[in-house]
Amino acid sequence: MVSGSWSISPQCVKVCMSPPKAQSVTASPVLTSYSVGQVVTYSCPTGSTLIGASTNHCLGNGQWLSSSPICGICSPPPFSGNLVYTPVQASYALSDTITYKCASGYTLVGNPQASCQATNSFAPSTQPTCSNTVCPQVPSVSGASFTPNVATTPNVAIGNTATYNCNTGFTLTGSGIITCSTGGVWTFPQGPTVCNPGCTAPPPITVGTGTVTAGTNFPVGNRVTYACTTPPTLVGSAESTCSASGWSTPPPECQAVCLRPTPAANVIIMPTTPTIPVSQSITFTCPSTHLFNPTGTSSLTCTAPSYVFTVPTTNTCLISKYVEFVLKYSTPGLTPLY
Structure with missing residues (x-):
């Protein structure tokens, strides 16, 4: 300037931007910014009621004092x-x-x-x-569905029932049927209804005729036992255990065969198949180091209706005299006599 001095420099001051406004609320005056201390007044359209503070103040930190009121129309x-x-x-x-x-x-x-x-x-x-003459929606049970379907029957009259059905892989504990009782409350006759992870009923024997452990609940870890009636020979596993993925083994079969017996020490039974058809035989022999007991029976035949090999207790292998002699005199420091 002519005087040789600067004019007054500009200043930066805090301002508030547009005030908070809920749906249908009007704030006045309408400005691009508001100075500290400035007040806006709220209003609502005709026919609705302003709920909350009717004014708001711009604070020194550039924020508004309060949130917006609302316009109540109902x-x-x-x-x-x-x-x-x-x-x-x-x-x-x-x-x-x-x-x-x-x-x-x-x-x-x-x-x-x-x-x-x-x-x-x-x-x-x-x-x-x-x-108080109807019950509310049927209580949900994890792992189960029920009838009536709540989507179509949200309220059940007193005296009526709802039936739970556990999903595949779950077993029921408690009552599967609950009743809508006086006062509009569900009654569980056997305590809370629960569907536990488990197995469905074990598969039945389909080859021949047999039985399996009866029951309605088969939780994980439960074990069932199979038995044959006709024919009487059980081929496969007589037990099956429930696991998270289902039963551990398939059902056995009831066949008209004989099971290969368990051989005694050193005894060789031929053939080596686990089952022997009716009229076929098994033979008993010994390794070259042993002799078959002469009082034993070297051959047995599978016959009906027993389907069982009755092995004599004398079906054993005896050590040969020659081997016995060698074992006796082939000791350290001695010379075998042969």
């Missing part, structure tokens, strides 16, 4: 008997939702929620009712 619905709802307010804004519930001992019949509409009313317009 009046609170009436309370009816044992029916209550939340939240309870003097007015409700567009799209606000209330949730209905009943006093203890009563069941809600109807839609549990309603929302404030642009028509200044809640929808659905018909409030639910509270009844």
